[in-house]
Amino acid sequence: MSQLKMSAKPLICEIIKQNATEKEILWLNDKVKSDSKTILTAFVATPRFIRKTIIETSDNSLAEPVPGWSVKGWSLDRLVRIYLLLHLSSEDKTSYFKNIETLFETGEINELVSLYSALSVLDFTEDWVFRATEAVRSNIGFVFDAIAFGNPYPARYFSNPAWNQLVLKCIFNDKPVHLILGLEERANLKLAETLSDFAHERWAAGRKVPAQVWRLVSKFVNETILKDLIHLFESNDKYDRMAAALVCSETNFEPAHSLLNKFPELKQGVQNKVFSWTELEIL
Numbered sequence: 001m002s003q004l005k006m007s008a009k010p011l012i013c014e015i016i017k018q019n020a021t022e023k024e025i026l027w028l029n030d031k032v033k034s035d036s037k038t039i040l041t042a043f044v045a046t047p048r049f050i051r052k053t054i055i056e057t058s059d060n061s062l063a064e065p066v067p068g069w070s071v072k073g074w075s076l077d078r079l080v081r082i083y084l085l086l087h088l089s090s091e092d093k094t095s096y097f098k099n100i101e102t103l104f105e106t107g108e109i110n111e112l113v114s115l116y117s118a119l120s121v122l123d124f125t126e127d128w129v130f131r132a133t134e135a136v137r138s139n140i141g142f143v144f145d146a147i148a149f150g151n152p153y154p155a156r157y158f159s160n161p162a163w164n165q166l167v168l169k170c171i172f173n174d175k176p177v178h179l180i181l182g183l184e185e186r187a188n189l190k191l192a193e194t195l196s197d198f199a200h201e202r203w204a205a206g207r208k209v210p211a212q213v214w215r216l217v218s219k220f221v222n223e224t225i226l227k228d229l230i231h232l233f234e235s236n237d238k239y240d241r242m243a244a245a246l247v248c249s250e251t252n253f254e255p256a257h258s259l260l261n262k263f264p265e266l267k268q269g270v271q272n273k274v275f276s277w278t279e280l281e282i283l
Contacts, residue, residue, distance in 0.1 A: 005121045009086050011065040016083060019055045019076050028080060032087040036099055043084045043103060044111065050077040066120050068152040068181045074117075081114035082121070090123035097124070104131060109142055116146040119153040129157050136166045144169070148180055155182025164191045171198065171213050178212055178281040192220035196228055203231070211239040212280040218250035226255055233263060239280055245270050246277060 017025065027049045031042040052075040064070050071079060090096040100122065104115055116135045119128050132154065135147035147154060147166075154166055163186050170177045177183065195216060199209045214232070217225050232244035241263070248260035249270045260267050269275055 005086055005123060008065040008069075008121045009083075012079060012083050012086070015055060015057055015065070015071065016076070016079060018058060019053065020050070020080075024050050024076075024080075028083070031084060036088055036095070039084050039088055040099055040103065043081050043114075046077050046081050046084070047110070050080045051075075052077050055079060066152060068150075068155075069120055070150045072150075078110070078114050078117065081111070082118040085115075085118050086121060093124060097127075109140060112140075112143050113146040116143060117151065119147075120151070120156070125153075126157055128153075129162075132157070133162050133165075136162065136169060145175075148175070150179060150181065152181050154180070155186055158186075160186075160188050160190065164188070164194065167191060167216070168194060168198070171195070171210065174210065176281065177210065178277070183216065187216050187219055189220045192217040192225065196225055199228055199231075208237070208240075210280075211237070211243040212277060214243040214247050215277050215280075218247045219252075221247065221251040221253035221256050223255075226253070226259065229256060229259060233259070233266075241266060242269070242275050243280060246275075 016028065020028070031039060034042075055071060055074055055076050057071075085100075088096060088099060100115070103111060107115060112135075116132065119125070119132055122128060132147055135143050136154075138144050148170060154163060158166065167177065167180060167183070168191075169175075170180065195213055202209050214228075217228075221229070229244045229247060232240040235241060245260060245263065245266035248256040249267070251257075260270075
């Protein structure tokens, strides 16, 4: 059993107890004590016995059963399905994989959302990368969101190309990039270069680039990206100018520091923490 699974199970159980009725808890307790076939059947049948009410936690420490893995805004049936998965026997890896794969192959949207949400706490965690990257390619919004947002799995296990595909798909579709866990830690040169190219294409078409995405280039500023920052400083959009100032303050590229000196009000705003990337997340 994975360490994350061991630590998550009692916390998830407590959240369920705080939100479920006595009848729902009795049903769940009966199923988790059963064999794998019964658990798989219960996973599919969960909405018939568990409400879709949005869960609440009386203790903030319960909001993240796994570090970074927030269940805020989840429905009770989604969490119950994950709790059922945590009780599947994994002593026989082949059988375990077959059971989980069957759910992936036959699942409807809500079932898939639960499965992708659960990847970090499944046994043999690293072996589910292929399934996780499939969700990135999905055209089903809820499925993509389940792997992309509030999910620690991609940051921990995706290769750089897979990670970049996830981030870029969010940007291309104007989704909230800041909800992706591990943005700063997984920033890389290839992604920064691709974002620069993307910005040039959008600007040429008379379109904007979300100001918050520039946070991903701070570690990789070069002469090309410096020109992008100049473009941002010259923008009529105050958020573009704020983003440029933040990048210049964070980078080790000295010419960017000199550029920021030309905009003393923005420099002072960064130094005095008048604005930060947080202000750009809500746009």
